[in-house]
Amino acid sequence: MQTDQISVSIWRGGEDGKYQTYRVPRLESQTVLDVVTYIQRELDPSLSYRFACRVGVCGSCAMTVNGKARWTCRTHVSRVADGGAITLAPLRNLPVVKDLVVDMAVFFDKWEKALGSFVGDQTRDQALAAVSPADPRRREASAGIECIGCGICYATCDVVDWNKDYLGPAAMNRAWTLINDARDVARLPRLQAIAGDNGCLGCHSQQGCVERCPKSLNPTVAIAGLKRESMKAALKGELS
Amino acid sequence: MTIEFEQSQTDVLILGAGGAGLFAALHASTLAPDAHITIAVKGLLGKCGCTRMVQGGFNAAMAAEDSIERHFMDTIEGGKWLNNQDLAWTLVNEAPRRIRELENELGCFFDRNPDGSLHQKAFAGQTFDRTVHKGDLTGIEIINRLAEQVWKRGIHRLEDHRAVELIRSKDGSGLAGVLMMDMRTGKFRLVQAKAVLLATGGGPTMYKYHTPSGDKSCDGMAMALRAGLPLRDMEMVQFHPTGLIAGPGTRITGTIIEEGLRGYGGHLLGGDKQRFMATYDDRAERATRDIVSRAMYSEMRKGNIGPNGGLYITMKHLDAKEVRTRFKGMVQRCHDCGFDLVAGDVEVVPTAHYMMGGVEFASDCQTELPGLFAAGEDTGGVHGANRLGGNGVANSTVFGGIAGDAIARWLPDHGVFREPDLDAAKAAVAATQYPFRIEGGHMPAIREKLYDVMWEDAGILRDAGSLARARAAVDDLHGELMRTGIADDNRAYNLSWHDWLNLESQILISKVVIEAALVRDDSRGAHFREDFPETRDLETSRYTKATLADKAISITTEPVIFNRIKPGETLLSD
Numbered sequence: 001m002q003t004d005q006i007s008v009s010i011w012r013g014g015e016d017g018k019y020q021t022y023r024v025p026r027l028e029s030q031t032v033l034d035v036v037t038y039i040q041r042e043l044d045p046s047l048s049y050r051f052a053c054r055v056g057v058c059g060s061c062a063m064t065v066n067g068k069a070r071w072t073c074r075t076h077v078s079r080v081a082d083g084g085a086i087t088l089a090p091l092r093n094l095p096v097v098k099d100l101v102v103d104m105a106v107f108f109d110k111w112e113k114a115l116g117s118f119v120g121d122q123t124r125d126q127a128l129a130a131v132s133p134a135d136p137r138r139r140e141a142s143a144g145i146e147c148i149g150c151g152i153c154y155a156t157c158d159v160v161d162w163n164k165d166y167l168g169p170a171a172m173n174r175a176w177t178l179i180n181d182a183r184d185v186a187r188l189p190r191l192q193a194i195a196g197d198n199g200c201l202g203c204h205s206q207q208g209c210v211e212r213c214p215k216s217l218n219p220t221v222a223i224a225g226l227k228r229e230s231m232k233a234a235l236k237g238e239l240s
Numbered sequence: 241m242t243i244e245f246e247q248s249q250t251d252v253l254i255l256g257a258g259g260a261g262l263f264a265a266l267h268a269s270t271l272a273p274d275a276h277i278t279i280a281v282k283g284l285l286g287k288c289g290c291t292r293m294v295q296g297g298f299n300a301a302m303a304a305e306d307s308i309e310r311h312f313m314d315t316i317e318g319g320k321w322l323n324n325q326d327l328a329w330t331l332v333n334e335a336p337r338r339i340r341e342l343e344n345e346l347g348c349f350f351d352r353n354p355d356g357s358l359h360q361k362a363f364a365g366q367t368f369d370r371t372v373h374k375g376d377l378t379g380i381e382i383i384n385r386l387a388e389q390v391w392k393r394g395i396h397r398l399e400d401h402r403a404v405e406l407i408r409s410k411d412g413s414g415l416a417g418v419l420m421m422d423m424r425t426g427k428f429r430l431v432q433a434k435a436v437l438l439a440t441g442g443g444p445t446m447y448k449y450h451t452p453s454g455d456k457s458c459d460g461m462a463m464a465l466r467a468g469l470p471l472r473d474m475e476m477v478q479f480h481p482t483g484l485i486a487g488p489g490t491r492i493t494g495t496i497i498e499e500g501l502r503g504y505g506g507h508l509l510g511g512d513k514q515r516f517m518a519t520y521d522d523r524a525e526r527a528t529r530d531i532v533s534r535a536m537y538s539e540m541r542k543g544n545i546g547p548n549g550g551l552y553i554t555m556k557h558l559d560a561k562e563v564r565t566r567f568k569g570m571v572q573r574c575h576d577c578g579f580d581l582v583a584g585d586v587e588v589v590p591t592a593h594y595m596m597g598g599v600e601f602a603s604d605c606q607t608e609l610p611g612l613f614a615a616g617e618d619t620g621g622v623h624g625a626n627r628l629g630g631n632g633v634a635n636s637t638v639f640g641g642i643a644g645d646a647i648a649r650w651l652p653d654h655g656v657f658r659e660p661d662l663d664a665a666k667a668a669v670a671a672t673q674y675p676f677r678i679e680g681g682h683m684p685a686i687r688e689k690l691y692d693v694m695w696e697d698a699g700i701l702r703d704a705g706s707l708a709r710a711r712a713a714v715d716d717l718h719g720e721l722m723r724t725g726i727a728d729d730n731r732a733y734n735l736s737w738h739d740w741l742n743l744e745s746q747i748l749i750s751k752v753v754i755e756a757a758l759v760r761d762d763s764r765g766a767h768f769r770e771d772f773p774e775t776r777d778l779e780t781s782r783y784t785k786a787t788l789a790d791k792a793i794s795i796t797t798e799p800v801i802f803n804r805i806k807p808g809e810t811l812l813s814d
Binding site for chain 1: 285289337338357387453487489495576727
């Protein structure tokens, strides 16, 4: 039911804080980011949130919307307003800076811990590698490559909640794309980096990441792939 | 006594973390591995700026049948001969190497042909299919891969940090550092640096409809201008024909839906749901960006508009399945925002996209202020009067890398910590805190008025009368901003404070755009004067140069140097 106003409860403060409620006019074209913007511009100038691109490219504006992690720039109010009410909180599993802003440093640190960066053996003075887009490994890599690093999977993952050292879905999804990149030469160090309970063995396949990923990626499948490959490498004695 | 700011030192300070900033950081750390390098960004590293938002792709003459000379000629023709030819030459020469670096060293994977060779697509205004891309999300691939490598190198990051002012040395002879603000606390810090790279990106976000990322507000250009540096070609603002329009209440308004829709056969309709482009150009919807934008603006001025004041793009006469497959990203984006791109009419409007103008700089990215380097959309001269689609990301990454190399080579002989002018830093702190001393006013109204003025009187079509109106109106808005305050209850992550500071930068740079547009009394590229619709002789082309002194903007013109090729000539033999 479309009402003239929505009631918006927003987390105010840092790790300690409380919810504050605002009444916001309902518009036809209105995303959750627009609601937050309206409150900051017109009702409460001290409200803090983070955004950049406005169109689902940068992953800066993810928040918890009625209990679920979402990117807010592409979430239309009509799809989430529950009886004309929205509750907004910062992303879970990340330290709160203020209000809806979180510190994402740990998320990026884990990306690096999973060796989520390319290691090649060619230079800018050499030709590009010929890689068929139909090659099965390339297809596997391409399936996971469009991650925008919004942290929604990380905020949704219960294993991250239980184990603060768990690398999380996004970092391992990136590692899996690199394992399948024929041009990368750091396969074994990467498999070592993601082995163990803080890595791929920690995943309980609850698939919250799959359900919530706004890009429809499947980190659970990526992590299963990592389990398989690291198991094979371990059996060959390559990981010791 | 309160401490107004802390102080720290870094060898190299990079402002901005888009394609230019990240490439500079990587190149500087490779050539100067012992240097302490810091990269500062208004949001999070890898998430700000417009390189990330690139859809189309990256122009580079990689194919055997293509050539550097051909890419150069396309760039100069596209720029209507206003380009600095050395800069354009550097761009086209370095672009293929940058693509190979992105692929071989940083791990980007661009689209391939079935045989595994690089796929390059056609893009408007080019005589060869040379645009390297990754689907229609090229920028995400580039920035993700760059950010990973920066994280790995352990380059120092100042995230959620705003650059406030460039601070010269006490004797005025060079740059001593940058006054920064930690947005998370609202506290100031003077970061002394031997070399600073200005790479914040321009971004014509002062227009009612605009495409760039929300963090962009012309801060870099404003700081450079206040530091005494000249800005060139500032009248040249590129409009993209198809931005979404859904009312002033949504941030989605102004964001781009891609050019390929028109290329594929999409129709533009007026408010009366009839096509109109054929009356403006034989190519109809497939005419170039500037022509389509002007035609759309003319229709809008006639009042032939939809409920939000825009026109429509429709794909509904085309095969629905094909549209869904080819434009998956755009279809999904429209759907999320409540529009049906496959079977409906989506309301669109021309939208301010890119600033060709910016800080004058040399091919090695040095500026006239010793210690300050510049790269990317903060700079002017590479693109002349119009930028080719696909030359934007080439510009930021090519010159970002060059800046990193140049800074590393410059450091051993020239890199010293200059003694900062602390009075200037204190004055900048006071100016930044100014809105806390004022009560009242309504900032959102000022922003909306600025949007309207720039759109209506200094936008797609201009004349002396409209620009004079814009000059007076923007002066008034500056006065209004100075009477508008911010409550000083909590400075931590105070977005309203940053909105105020953003507006201050946008207003200053709007004034420069208006003054430069008044001086250029001919039409070329992105700049169209209704009172001077013709292009003057190319042989005697001059470019505008804006400076700020005693709070007044002055514009001079300089002759374009045709040191590589003259109008009418070509570097191509066939």
